[in-house]
Amino acid sequence: MRVLLLAPLLASLALSAMAANDTADDAPVYGPRLEGFDYPWALHRFELNSQQQSLEMMYMDVAPQGDANGETVVLMHGKNFCGATWEATIKALTQQGYRVIAPDQIGFCKSSKPQHYQYSFQQLASNTHALLEHLGIENATVLGHSMGGMLATRYALMYPDATQRLVLVNPIGLEDWKAKGVPWQSIDDWYESEKQASADKMREYQQSTYYAGHWKGEYDRWVEMQAGMYRGEGRDINAWSQALTYDMILTQPVVYEFKDLEIPTLLIVGDQDNTAVGKGLAPEEVQKTLGHYAELGPEIAERIPESTYVHFEDLGHSPQVQAPERFHESLLEWLGQNH
Template identity: 30%
Template sequence: MKTSNALGLLLLAGLSTGCATSYSSRPPLSFQDFDYSSPEGKPWPLQRFALSNTAAALGMTRVPEIAYVELNPEGQRTIIFIHGLGSYLKFWRYQLDTFAAQGYRVIAVDLPGYGKSDKPASFPYTMEAMADAVHELASKVCIDKPILVGHSMGGQTALSYAIRYPDDLSALVLTSPAGFEKFSRKEQAWFKRSFSTQLIKSAPEYGIWGSVRQSNFERWRPELEWLIEERVRVAKSPEFDSYAYANVRTVDGLAHDDFVRDSLGNITVNTLIVYGEDDRLIPNPFLHGGEARDVMMYGHEHIRRSQLVGLEGCGHTVQMDCPQEYNEQVLAFLKGLESGGSGK
């Protein structure tokens, strides 16, 4: 199969039949206009932070800023939520207020290139650089050993953080994480050759419906249609080019996961790996195929203090697809840590 056709099919994967709302005729929407609020409509207080140390380490001439929200700042234990590829902190919409209500200090970040954060072309978009950004944010807001909760790309970012800063976190929750699946050099080259900004920019609305709804969810419901609307309308904004470029660079960074795979044995904190058993994105459907459980089992077997939980009938974006079951599993794990157990 030609690579351009393969990536095109990936964007169009699982197109659903029947009627769907069209948003293509609606006016453009900027990233800064995204509605960051709870499902009940409660706005989240947005803050910005300059990545001075990360920029200096990377030799960047301009210091980028990242956006984040913080809830329940008086909480005794802090959770940092890290989103996945192509998304932003709003993808934790069913977790932030819930976990804050349980007494946790909750922080959710827009990684560089995503959401309301800056999208500099000079940022490398490796998972190690993403981890540096999260680590600098944690240091800035005076977090002592946060719990990291990462989805997909955010999971690989959290793994990089845990490997490189082992004394600066207390636990990991890896949600359908990237970083466990092995990619050969030829496969890494395939990603770099095939994935382009034009591919992202030219995706038709029906392709977005397919890639978002069918590739990421098993239990789609109408209340999630904001995912489609924001993606369709923001593609008309001037900032979308830099966002598309960030996605392309990030895909290359994700595929080069040898550092993480080879270093899983160095992770020392209690770790929960939770995933949807009907994940259609992990393992990669074009390069590998197979079952998500096999990939997740690799991580479980190589992280010494880990437990593995598969959620039946749930897709890749499991924290939104099956929020109740997901929250129950994660809260049980965290309560186990507080009682001095392993989190089980």
Template identity: 35%
Template sequence: MDALRSVSALLLAAQLTVAPAAAQTRADDASPLGIALEGFAYPYPVFFLERMRDGERQRLAYMDVPAEGQANGRTVLLLHGRNFPSSYWQPVILALSRAGYRVLVPDQLGFGKSAKPVGPYTFDAMAADTVGLLDSLGLPRVDVVAHSMGGMLAVRLTRNAPARINSLVLEAPIGLEDYRFTVPPVSDATLLRLEGDVTADSYRRQLMTNYALSLPSSAIEPFVSVRERVKGSGEYPRWLQSFVNSYQAIWGQPVVHEIPLIPVPTLFLMGENDHNAPGKPFAPESLRADMGRNAEHARTLAARMPNGRAVVLSGIGHLVHLEATDQFNTLTLEFLNGH
């Protein structure tokens, strides 16, 4: 009877924590989305972990993809960037899973299918949420692949919980410079106004230009569509406030000074053309030219680390794993398999 109760409890928990399968998303679908991307399909089942933030119960969404074929007993944690839901990791998930890795892919609180807190963000809180996710799944140690803002989180996560991290792949991370030195403070009111004025066309240009993408514009259309469709939600003001809060964390909580202290093997995978620097439009014109020298910064920082290395891909911008998927997957797997 006890065993039967245990099985029943497990089945009930699964029903409560697995998102129902979403309908296939059409490229031309302009219908409103919920701010947790209800109605937008992810490539794998989505689970949720309960967390507390801002005095409210929040749900952290994640995909947990098992290894295909012969599992190697290792798990790779993928950390997304600010402008993308974790679904954009699909080609990397597939490569890692086929190579024998279990792949854990969360949406941090405030992003993708996770809840949208309205209070200030901290990378320490994000790191704690991530450790909480690892604990809930019984994962004592993982390898980390992190993109853009996810790279800043990966640095803080490794500093706060070094025993949990085996190695790091930092894909086009931001935060390789201290933006406070060049960008003055910008109020929430200003950011809310500017972000609220973003249109599909301006957002498309922003991604293509700021990220120096070698992709056709059609390849980023799903991200443009998602941003437009959440405007139809009754909770869009909450989404907007949450998105603005993430900018303030990036600007006001630098991690660059901690990067040389990271002891685990670290690989920077950089796009040669990537000069993305959050806040650059707000910087004095005389300082902008020196911002966003990301490949140069990665090489310099890697040389100062106990076990760091930087690889720069020519002709590639900020979305390395989508612009040069095969090369990215090959370099990542060679690095992971070497540790």
């Protein structure tokens, strides 16, 4: 394992004023499938039959700018994210000649949100593999952030011959929360909790977890992307989809299988991340033991046979959004060294 330490920022970012609350007249309202929110590139539709249902998986397929290098990168978003959140990363990759595929997984954002669906990382990986086969892509670098890191890991384990390289960005699932003492919660209870979602709650959480206590006005776009789906007719179906996927995350750990990865893997971690799904359900003494990414990162990197570990001491859960230039410099350097 190679370890790279990136220097922290010399100065903290000043906190900007918080955006208007969720009841403001100009607060955006988006449809059940994020209708009304514009993606940075054209969306394409992949129709698939899954679990006796006709579903639509929406995705961006962005061509390289200038000379193509013949390689494809597939981006897997996190639970509170969408394909659009990868905007800066797509620009950085395509400028270096990569073709980029950025899907919204079934149950998220612009894709179908079936009311009855057996969510599993295996199922989402299979859906993504079917999309790539449809596009004629036999081999790709798979890059996953947050929940997408769990999915990308499962994809690489299921399809090692189709995975050129694996990149994990602050992946959740570096620990088994249930085994550490997070109690199980019913999907019905997750659903009731999710129906209480608001922009103010999301902004507060994202500031403390995604951005290590800092805030920029540009982050509000990603808060509103998520919150806008809860302001209109899509609130209930989005809350239900989120509840179903919470159960998937908590009951399908990948932490025990990192040792089985067979491909070059880059693990990028913002040390200030404190994400731990279900932490608020656990007793206080258990909560204190969860979400220590500065410790989890190097521990997991040691388990991955062919890994490179990059960490940012001052960044949070979303380094690609919080400090895109630093993040992309590290990503592109590693990709260039590991053809």
